[in-house]
Amino acid sequence: STGRQSLGSRFFVCRGRAPRLCLPVVMSGSLGEFNAAGPFETRNFVDGEFVKSSSGKTFETVNPATEEVIASVEDSNATDVDAAVAAARRAFADGSEWKTMNASGRRDLMLKLANAIESNKEYLSKLESLDNGKPWKNGAYSAQIDLHLVIQCYRYYAGWADKLQGKHIPVDGEMMCYTRHEPVGVVGQIIPWNFPLLMQAWKLGPALATGCTVVMKTSEKTPLSALAICRLIQEVGFPKGVVNIVSGFGPTAGSPIALHMDVDKIAFTGSSPVGHKIMEMAAQSNLKRVSLELGGKSPLIVLPDADLEQAVSAAHIGLFLNMGQCCCASSRVFVHDDIYDKFVAASAAKAKEWKAGPQFEESSLHGAQVDKIQFDKVMGYIEKGKSEGAKCVAGGERHGSTGFFVQPTVFSEVTDEMTIAKEEIFGPVSSIIRFTDVKDAIRRANNSKYGLAAGICTRDIGTAVKMAGELQAGTIWINCYNNFDMAAPFGGFKSSGIGRELGEYGLANYTETKTVYIPMDGKY
Numbered sequence: 199s200t201g202r203q204s205l206g207s208r209f210f211v212c213r214g215r216a217p218r219l220c221l222p223v224v225m226s227g228s229l230g231e232f233n234a235a236g237p238f239e240t241r242n243f244v245d246g247e248f249v250k251s252s253s254g255k256t257f258e259t260v261n262p263a264t265e266e267v268i269a270s271v272e273d274s275n276a277t278d279v280d281a282a283v284a285a286a287r288r289a290f291a292d293g294s295e296w297k298t299m300n301a302s303g304r305r306d307l308m309l310k311l312a313n314a315i316e317s318n319k320e321y322l323s324k325l326e327s328l329d330n331g332k333p334w335k336n337g338a339y340s341a342q343i344d345l346h347l348v349i350q351c352y353r354y355y356a357g358w359a360d361k362l363q364g365k366h367i368p369v370d371g372e373m374m375c376y377t378r379h380e381p382v383g384v385v386g387q388i389i390p391w392n393f394p395l396l397m398q399a400w401k402l403g404p405a406l407a408t409g410c411t412v413v414m415k416t417s418e419k420t421p422l423s424a425l426a427i428c429r430l431i432q433e434v435g436f437p438k439g440v441v442n443i444v445s446g447f448g449p450t451a452g453s454p455i456a457l458h459m460d461v462d463k464i465a466f467t468g469s470s471p472v473g474h475k476i477m478e479m480a481a482q483s484n485l486k487r488v489s490l491e492l493g494g495k496s497p498l499i500v501l502p503d504a505d506l507e508q509a510v511s512a513a514h515i516g517l518f519l520n521m522g523q524c525c526c527a528s529s530r531v532f533v534h535d536d537i538y539d540k541f542v543a544a545s546a547a548k549a550k551e552w553k554a555g556p557q558f559e560e561s562s563l564h565g566a567q568v569d570k571i572q573f574d575k576v577m578g579y580i581e582k583g584k585s586e587g588a589k590c591v592a593g594g595e596r597h598g599s600t601g602f603f604v605q606p607t608v609f610s611e612v613t614d615e616m617t618i619a620k621e622e623i624f625g626p627v628s629s630i631i632r633f634t635d636v637k638d639a640i641r642r643a644n645n646s647k648y649g650l651a652a653g654i655c656t657r658d659i660g661t662a663v664k665m666a667g668e669l670q671a672g673t674i675w676i677n678c679y680n681n682f683d684m685a686a687p688f689g690g691f692k693s694s695g696i697g698r699e700l701g702e703y704g705l706a707n708y709t710e711t712k713t714v715y716i717p718m719d720g721k722y
Contacts, residue, residue: 649691
């Protein structure tokens with residue numbers, strides 16, 4: 199195998215750094231056999247140990263497909279965050295095991311963690327599906343694909359651990375000048391619920407490779423899989439305090455991390471409004487460094503010469519991947535008037551074929567929204583689209599009577615002024631918008647506070663490259679959508695964020711650059 203895989207129809211690509219099958223044979227792991235009834239690890243992970251919250255309070259996490267409680271998880275507060283930060287600071291102290299470890303030692307620990315995840319991938323993918331609602335295994339996108347990408351991410355950043363290097367700079371005079379890239383220190387990380395294990399890997403990978411220590415808060419909607427990873431972190435031998443994970447809610451556990459005076463940097467993935475608050479808290483406290491991966495309302499522009507089947511597939515997976523719960527979802531599809539009707543008909547037919555169902559049925563391609571809050575929000579946007587005059591050509595209703603399922607929904611005759619064309623829905627709702635002039639389509643696509651991603655479908659490569667330069671977005675997909683690779687950076691323009699994740703670019707979030715001068719005054 200080359201390590202490169204396309205799922206379904208040219209829409210999702212992953213890459214490894216060594217010849218291996220994308221989904222290798224299942225190996226039994228130390229986490230044991232998965233049982234949907236549990237028990238599951240629900241305690242915080244602080245200073246290398248699993249501990250209860252200081253308050254003794256817990257909250258429930260729910261299976262989105264059944265609306266049944268899975269487990270009760272620790273409800274962390276500022277006291278718990280203080281303990282986690284203190285542990286991370288001790289682990290980062292001069293002379294500590296982690297601070298004095300060779301870069302090759304960090305590399306080897308990360309590779310051991312990747313191997314442990316691979317050995318437990320069936321357990322972890324099932325736990326991810328149970329808590330999140332996404333399909334576990336099917337012929338398209340599933341939690342098993344997430345696990346493959348998680349493993350790739352840790353292996354990719356393990357490879358960087360012993361390759362971080364500064365530069366020799368030829369300054370004027372009899373001086374030697376060089377730079378060092380040093381770990382920023384204790385890092386706070388707050389991750390979302392849509393890709394729990396993958397977002398954990400995107401954050402931990404570069405932080406650990408560069409030698410930082412971490413205090414992470416998971417989403418209260420999906421806390422379980424990250425705690426299972428902590429079992430493996432403990433098992434493979436990471437020093438105590440290097441990775442600390444607390445469960446809880448934003449105001450009571452997330453804010454104390456962002457405001458903490460002994461946290462050197464905060465990384466957040468989530469909504470743009472919360473991103474604004476994170477920046478305010480960073481400024482109010484110690485002016486800690488900030489990186490943000492935030493929301494989007496990403497456009498996909500389909501030109502009249504596009505391969506219709508390819509364009510419909512790109513729009514479909516661009517929106518319906520992960521039940522529309524994706525920050526870069528192609529939720530604004532601009533289609534040229536010459537092919538508009540054909541495109542709408544093909545998109546509606548494809549959406550109707552996208553089977554919704556419980557996460558452990560292998561025929562399910564479309565799982566439940568993560569919780570009732572998200573379900574109600576999406577259904578509200580669907581009703582808004584109908585009331586404002588958009589034409590619902592597929593879906594538009596709840597699927598079934600149990601679980602937070604929303605039918606894959608396609609609206610045609612959407613205009614730029616409609617709510618569903620302006621606001622991030624974060625659900626399976628596609629808006630197809632007409633255009634006649636390419637320059638006007640680019641202007642309208644850029645007329646958004648967001649700039650996370652964009653797509654272009656055309657057979658004219660010159661046009662595609664020119665449009666890619668004019669669209670205001672951090673990632674541009676041409677004749678495809680939702681392609682990711684651990685080596686390629688991801689992040690947004692405008693209100694979609696600050697900084698980049700993945701690739702070599704992602705390391706910059708976790709390092710400080712130090713300049714050193716030495717006079718060349720040797721006597722001989």
